Every structure is written in C-alpha cells, then in structure tokens.
Amino acid sequence: MQWYTGNTLYDSLLIGGFVYVILILVGSFFGTAAYGGRFSGGKRNKGLKLHAKTGWVLMEIPGLIVFPIVFFMGSKSDQVVPLFFLAIWMIHYANRALITPLLMRVQPGSTSSFSFNVVIAGWITIFLHGYFNAAYISELGDQYTADWFNDPRFQIGIVIYLIGFILNIHSDSILRNLRSKNPSPDEPRYKIPYGGGFKFVTCPQYLGEILSFTGFAVMTWNLGAVFVLAMTMGNLIPRAYYTHRWFHKNFENYPKERKAVIPFIF
Numbered sequence: 001m002q003w004y005t006g007n008t009l010y011d012s013l014l015i016g017g018f019v020y021v022i023l024i025l026v027g028s029f030f031g032t033a034a035y036g037g038r039f040s041g042g043k044r045n046k047g048l049k050l051h052a053k054t055g056w057v058l059m060e061i062p063g064l065i066v067f068p069i070v071f072f073m074g075s076k077s078d079q080v081v082p083l084f085f086l087a088i089w090m091i092h093y094a095n096r097a098l099i100t101p102l103l104m105r106v107q108p109g110s111t112s113s114f115s116f117n118v119v120i121a122g123w124i125t126i127f128l129h130g131y132f133n134a135a136y137i138s139e140l141g142d143q144y145t146a147d148w149f150n151d152p153r154f155q156i157g158i159v160i161y162l163i164g165f166i167l168n169i170h171s172d173s174i175l176r177n178l179r180s181k182n183p184s185p186d187e188p189r190y191k192i193p194y195g196g197g198f199k200f201v202t203c204p205q206y207l208g209e210i211l212s213f214t215g216f217a218v219m220t221w222n223l224g225a226v227f228v229l230a231m232t233m234g235n236l237i238p239r240a241y242y243t244h245r246w247f248h249k250n251f252e253n254y255p256k257e258r259k260a261v262i263p264f265i266f
C-alpha cells in the first residue's frame with residue numbers, strides 16, 4: 001500500500017486521521033457512542049438529542065455526498081474500476097443512510113435518544129473517509145487499470161465484502177423483526193435475537209460491517225480504506241463488548257456459548 005501519495009493535504013490528513021483513530025480507541029475504554037436505548041444515557045445526557053431515524057439519516061447522509069463530489073473531480077473518474085468502487089460505496093451508504101434508518105422500528109416513548117454529539121463525530125469520520133477513498137480511487141492511486149479485476153487482492157476483497165454486507169443486512173433484519181411494526185408502549189423494548197449470525201455472536205451486524213470494510217480495504221488496497229476499517233473496528237468492537245455485557249446483565253437465560261463479536265474468540 002502507498003503511504004505517501006505526494007499530495008501534502010491528503011498525506012497530512014491521513015496521518016491526522018490515524019491519530020484520531022487512536023483517540024477513539026482510548027475513548028472507548030470510557031464508554032460507547034450515546035445513541036440507542038441501551039447507551040443514550042437517558043435523562044443524564046443533557047445535550048441535544050434527535051429522533052433515532054433523524055439522527056441516523058443526518059449523520060450518514062454525507063457518505064452519499066462527499067464521496068461522489070470528490071470522485072468526479074478526479075481524472076480517472078470515467079474508468080471502469082474506479083466506477084465499480086463508486087457503485088459499491090453508493091450501495092453501502094444508501095443502505096446505511098437511508099434504507100436501514102427508514103425501516104427502523106422505534107419504540108414509542110423513546111423518540112429522542114440520538115445524541116447530536118454522535119452526529120458531529122460521525123460527520124468528521126465520514127468527511128475524512130469519503131475524501132480519502134474518493135481522492136485515492138479516482139486521482140491519486142495508479143493501480144486501478146482494468147487489469148485490477150484480475151488481481152487476487154480485488155477478488156479476495158470482493159468476496160469478503162459481500163459476505164460481510166450480506167451478514168450485516170441479514171442481522172439488521174433479524175433485530176428489526178424482534179419488534180412489531182407498530183410496537184405498543186407495553187411491548188418489551190429488547191428481546192434475545194436468535195438465528196443467523198446470532199448463533200455465534202451477540203453483534204453479527206457489527207461483525208458484518210467490519211468484514212465489509214475489511215473486504216473494501218483488501219479490494220481497493222489503499223490506506224484510506226484501512227482508515228475506515230480502523231474507525232469501524234475502534235467503534236464497533238467496544239460497542240459489541242458493552243452490548244454483550246448488557247444482554248448478560250438483563251437476560252438470565254442469555255445463551256452462554258455466544259461471544260460478543262468474533263466467533264469462538266471474543
């Protein structure tokens with residue numbers, strides 16, 4: 001992987017980005033992002049809070065904007081391999097920014113659990129990784145000729161990506177269907193999920209997201225994608241640990257053999 005691209009802005013921001021990852025990792029020892037019923041901090045968290053759907057759309061929508069703007073400024077934006085990565089990115093972020101939030105089933109009375117601070121932190125990450133990947137793929141990287149489709153890194157990466165993406169969508173769907181379409185206020189907010197990746201881990205949706213970005217980093221072979229992967233792992237592995245601990249505390253009959261996020265290991 002190319003560490004110095006020769007573009008001072010890009011290289012400096014990338015170094016800053018990896019320093020930011022270390023700060024996120026250190027911060028994860030003190031807690032996880034304030035959104036969702038388990039971790040929003042309830043009334044103790046005084047800052048501005050948004051409805052869950054609004055929070056998700058607002059936080060993730062720059063993923064659908066920054067990448068294509070930077071991408072189409074690049075001189076290789078009409079080439080087939082860069083265009084393929086653009087398509088993967090847009091599908092990924094259409095799911096994250098629009099489909100998942102709009103399908104989300106929100107418990108009545110829990111309408112404002114998404115901290116605005118989380119939206120701001122999300123924007124910093126999304127602006128950075130949108131810029132890193134789009135600039136590299138359509139301008140700074142020189143490996144993306146049509147031959148790249150025959151490269152083992154591309155072929156292994158796309159397989160990992162697809163496994164992760166399918167696992168993520170399937171697990172999100174199991175969680176969504178634990179709640180009725182229009183939940184009554186007395187319906188229990190949380191239930192134990194079963195089936196699919198939940199046979200092995202508490203958070204297969206996070207494992208799927210981590211695998212997707214692992215696949216993206218392998219198939220694009222660029223440090224900007226390693227940055228996204230590091231941020232995703234830095235956020236989701238600690239959150240999976242906190243979620244796992246929460247289930248054990250709140251459900252006596254929680255399956256003992258399940259790990260938090262990495263099957264058989266953690």
Ligand SMILES: NC(=O)c1ccc[n+]([C@@H]2O[C@H](COP(=O)([O-])OP(=O)(O)OC[C@H]3O[C@@H](n4cnc5c(N)ncnc54)[C@H](OP(=O)(O)O)[C@@H]3O)[C@@H](O)[C@H]2O)c1
Nearest residue numbers: 036037038104105172175178189190191205206209232235
């Ligand atoms: N790339 C990244 O860095 C990143 C970061 C965060 C999330 N994500 C992805 O975004 C998606 C959503 O993440 P998330 O952290 O919001 O996931 P989550 O905690 O699994 O929650 C998703 C939805 O399911 C509901 N839910 C969760 N557990 C439930 C249970 N046991 N019973 C009933 N309903 C339950 C939640 O309700 P409540 O809101 O009421 O809790 C929420 O509506 C995932 O696919 C995740 O991988 C990616």
